[in-house]
Amino acid sequence: MKRFRLGLIINPLAGLGGSVGLKGSDNVAELAISRGAEAKAGLRMKQALTVIKPFSEQIDIVTASGDMGETLAVELGFSVKCVHQISPGSSNNNTSAVDTKQTVKALQDESLDLLLFAGGDGTARDIYSVVDDSLPVLGVPAGVKIHSGVYAITPNAAGVVVSMLLQGELVSLMSADVMDIDEEAFRKGTVKAKRFGEMLVPAEPRYIQAVKMGGKEVDELVLADIAADVINQMEDELYIIGSGSTVAAVMEELNLGNTLLGVDVIHEQQIVASDVTANQLLELTQNKPTKLVITLIGGQGHILGRGNQQLSPELIKRIGKDNIIILATKTKLKALEGRPLIVDSGDPELDSALSGYYKITTGYHDYVMYQVANPDLLES
Numbered sequence: 528m529k530r531f532r533l534g535l536i537i538n539p540l541a542g543l544g545g546s547v548g549l550k551g552s553d554n555v556a557e558l559a560i561s562r563g564a565e566a567k568a569g570l571r572m573k574q575a576l577t578v579i580k581p582f583s584e585q586i587d588i589v590t591a592s593g594d595m596g597e598t599l600a601v602e603l604g605f606s607v608k609c610v611h612q613i614s615p616g617s618s619n620n621n622t623s624a625v626d627t628k629q630t631v632k633a634l635q636d637e638s639l640d641l642l643l644f645a646g647g648d649g650t651a652r653d654i655y656s657v658v659d660d661s662l663p664v665l666g667v668p669a670g671v672k673i674h675s676g677v678y679a680i681t682p683n684a685a686g687v688v689v690s691m692l693l694q695g696e697l698v699s700l701m702s703a704d705v706m707d708i709d710e711e712a713f714r715k716g717t718v719k720a721k722r723f724g725e726m727l728v729p730a731e732p733r734y735i736q737a738v739k740m741g742g743k744e745v746d747e748l749v750l751a752d753i754a755a756d757v758i759n760q761m762e763d764e765l766y767i768i769g770s771g772s773t774v775a776a777v778m779e780e781l782n783l784g785n786t787l788l789g790v791d792v793i794h795e796q797q798i799v800a801s802d803v804t805a806n807q808l809l810e811l812t813q814n815k816p817t818k819l820v821i822t823l824i825g826g827q828g829h830i831l832g833r834g835n836q837q838l839s840p841e842l843i844k845r846i847g848k849d850n851i852i853i854l855a856t857k858t859k860l861k862a863l864e865g866r867p868l869i870v871d872s873g874d875p876e877l878d879s880a881l882s883g884y885y886k887i888t889t890g891y892h893d894y895v896m897y898q899v900a901n902p903d904l905l906e907s
Contacts, residue, residue, distance in 0.1 A: 666685070701730035790835060
């Protein structure tokens with residue numbers, strides 16, 4: 528039986544800036560680490576590989592040295608071939624785009640069945656610059672911003688898709704957009720997304736995310752109604768205000784400054800802290816009743832794990848499922864075409880616990896019930 532040849536690349540720096548409020552990791556990795564950020568990309572790839580570990584006897588993994596893939600693959604007991612050594616002078620926490628591109632070039636000579644990589648939009652761009660659409664790829668989401676359509680909806684979902692291939696299920700390929708944004712502009716509250724091209728990915732719409740829909744909601748009256756409903760029900764508690772234009776409408780109605788692409792905290796309709804990090808949120812909410820106000824990513828349906836990594840699993844557990852307030856226009860919900868909302872907190876057990884039907888605020892005293900349910904967790 529022919530063994531499945533799986534290319535593996537981990538960008539150890541991916542997502543470092545998320546939990547510390549830097550809205551990305553491009554050119555700010557050292558600053559993120561100095562603020563206490565911890566590398567998560569390896570852990571997220573481990574979630575994906577754990578799903579396919581039962582098939583390890585069928586798989587040959589081809590990868591780069593150290594934390595770019597070799598260490599994790601060996602730890603999990605896979606057959607491993609290393610085709611690239613991290614650049615001289617680089618540590619595992621200081622790999623570069625050059626390492627990614629050189630690894631991809633080496634992998635092109637290895638007759639791969641699939642390239643599995645962990646990173647964000649920048650990593651996808653680096654890989655695209657080498658492979659174009661000549662090799663099937665699948666991304667394990669590990670970055671702060673995931674606009675591209677080449678990623679699975681969660682790390683676990685990536686593992687499910689690979690396991691489908693290993694079991695011989697008929698999986699077609701489709702072209703998916705590689706997108707990225709200007710992080711400097713992003714940190715200043717402006718989203719400038721650009722399409723760079725396409726790569727081939729497994730065509731499994733249950734498990735592969737859509738390209739993010741950008742832009743502010745057109746219907747300002749609907750946003751004002753949603754905001755008015757939230758404000759009308761505010762109690763003497765802390766309110767964590769998540770990112771996104773739908774949630775920003777609450778702050779606009781209160782005439783408060785808002786970190787559009789970050790997380791703010793208010794109490795008694797006044798700002799307590801702006802653009803906070805994950806650790807700051809844990810400190811602020813210690814022993815205090817707290818509610819979380821969030822919205823979904825247009826086109827994708829994620830409510831946690833995309834652009835709001837400041838909302839750590841520890842924080843979500845502390846707040847509790849019943850204290851999560853989800854805001855969305857009916858237009859955004861209809862655009863999902865019945866697909867459930869997705870949670871990708873980094874803790875699969877928490878993601879499973881958060882499943883269920885939620886009351887989504889869609890206007891003033893106007894609500895719909897909508898399901899949060901990761902398809903990969905339902906079927907794995």
